[in-house]
Amino acid sequence: MTKEYAQFACPNAACSHYNAFDKGNIAHHSWIGKNKDIERIRCKVCFRAFSSLKGTLRQSAKIAERQQVLLLKSFRWGVPDEGVADIAGVDIKTVRLFRSKVAKRAQIHHDNEVQEVENAAAECDELYAKHKNGKTWVGVSIAVPTLLILAVALGSRNQALADILMANTWARCSRIGMILSDGWRPYWSALIRCFGRIYRPRRPEKRGRLKQKKIDLKKCPFYGQVVKKAKKKINRVFALIGVECRALIGSLVECSNYLRIYV
Numbered sequence: 001m002t003k004e005y006a007q008f009a010c011p012n013a014a015c016s017h018y019n020a021f022d023k024g025n026i027a028h029h030s031w032i033g034k035n036k037d038i039e040r041i042r043c044k045v046c047f048r049a050f051s052s053l054k055g056t057l058r059q060s061a062k063i064a065e066r067q068q069v070l071l072l073k074s075f076r077w078g079v080p081d082e083g084v085a086d087i088a089g090v091d092i093k094t095v096r097l098f099r100s101k102v103a104k105r106a107q108i109h110h111d112n113e114v115q116e117v118e119n120a121a122a123e124c125d126e127l128y129a130k131h132k133n134g135k136t137w138v139g140v141s142i143a144v145p146t147l148l149i150l151a152v153a154l155g156s157r158n159q160a161l162a163d164i165l166m167a168n169t170w171a172r173c174s175r176i177g178m179i180l181s182d183g184w185r186p187y188w189s190a191l192i193r194c195f196g197r198i199y200r201p202r203r204p205e206k207r208g209r210l211k212q213k214k215i216d217l218k219k220c221p222f223y224g225q226v227v228k229k230a231k232k233k234i235n236r237v238f239a240l241i242g243v244e245c246r247a248l249i250g251s252l253v254e255c256s257n258y259l260r261i262y263v
Contacts, residue, residue, distance in 0.1 A: 008041060011054055015046040019112065057105060063090055063098075071098050114150060114172050119143045120262035121178035122150055122169050124187060126157060139165040144180070145263050162186035163193060170194040176221050178258055183227035188248060195220040222258055223249040 006022040017025045029042040029049045042049040053059045057068055067088045074084040085092045121144040128135045139153040139161045151168030155161050166187070169176070181187040197216040203209075225246040230238040247255050 005041065008052065010043040010046060010048065011050055012043065012046050012048045015043060015048065017043065017045050055105075055108075057101065063088075063094065068098070071095065072102065075099065075102065110149075114148070116174040117143065117148070117150065117172055118175045119146070119148075119150070119173050120176075121180060121259065122173070122176055124162075124165055124169070124179065124181040126161070126184070128157070137161060141165055141169040144178075159186045159189060162190040166190035166194050177262060178222040178224065178255065180224050180226065183225050183246070187225075188223070191220065191223055191249075192217070217249060220249050222247070222255050224252075224255045 005026040005028075008026045009019050009021045009023075010017045010025060012018060017023050025044045026041055027044055029040045032038050032040050032051065039052040040049055041052055051059070058065065061068065067090060070088040071084060071090070074087055079087065081092055081095050084095045088095070090098075123142045123144055124139065125142075126137055126139040128137045136154060137157040139151075141150040141152075142148070143150055150172050151165055153161050153164040153168070155164075162184070163186075166179075167190070169179075179187075179191060192215060195217070197219065198213050199216055200213050201211040203211060225248065227244045227246060228240060229242040229244060231241045232238055245252060250258075
């Protein structure tokens with residue numbers, strides 16, 4: 001297989017090479033399109049043929065590639081929808097539809113690429129965005145020190161948000177030594193659910209009552225919190241008066257030494 005086909009993978013979910021890149025199973029099939037400029041390729045394993053544009057932003061696109069590039073650049077710099085439509089020369093409805101298409105494609109790309117990450121530490125934090133229906137919280141897990149976004153979770157600021165964020169972080173990292181966060185309590189519960197192990201201590205000679213279940217945290221990474229202390233002023237304005245560092249798994253000395261060595 002030539003290098004030009006290494007970037008393609010079989011989109012057939014029933015195929016043994018589904019979504020697997022650079023496996024030598026993709027070959028040329030034919031040329032399609034009005035001007036015969038779109039390549040049609042096929043999988044040698046399941047013999048399914050598909051367009052080379054399948055799964056890309058050019059699939060079923062009604063606008064030119066140049067306009068798509070302008071739209072992506074405008075999204076990158078936070079241009080308002082009206083400005084994006086004017087720059088790219090498209091209708092404002094096209095801008096919103098293309099943004100939804102880009103978001104779905106970006107999520108698929110992130111899920112495919114961010115796997116088996118060997119990361120020294122991960123920092124979890126959350127923020128909210130206001131909209132006409134209220135506000136939505138966004139939880140983000142960022143690799144330290146590469147600043148790679150490991151996981152993103154959307155929803156209300158509750159235990160479910162922390163659970164999803166921590167579970168995705170745990171699933172995407174093949175090795176992680178430390179979790180850092182603020183003082184939000186659900187992070188601690190989510191970390192125990194992902195990395196902890198529930199066991200029941202053995203009874204001596206199998207006599208007496210069963211002992212209560214316990215949680216084994218030996219395989220958990222170091223867990224540290226950075227808590228900001230603020231003083232409330234007039235009109236809901238807060239002033240930072242101090243920062244407190246905590247170590248819930250491991251000591252502060254162990255956490256600081258780990259960061260000094262691996263980060």
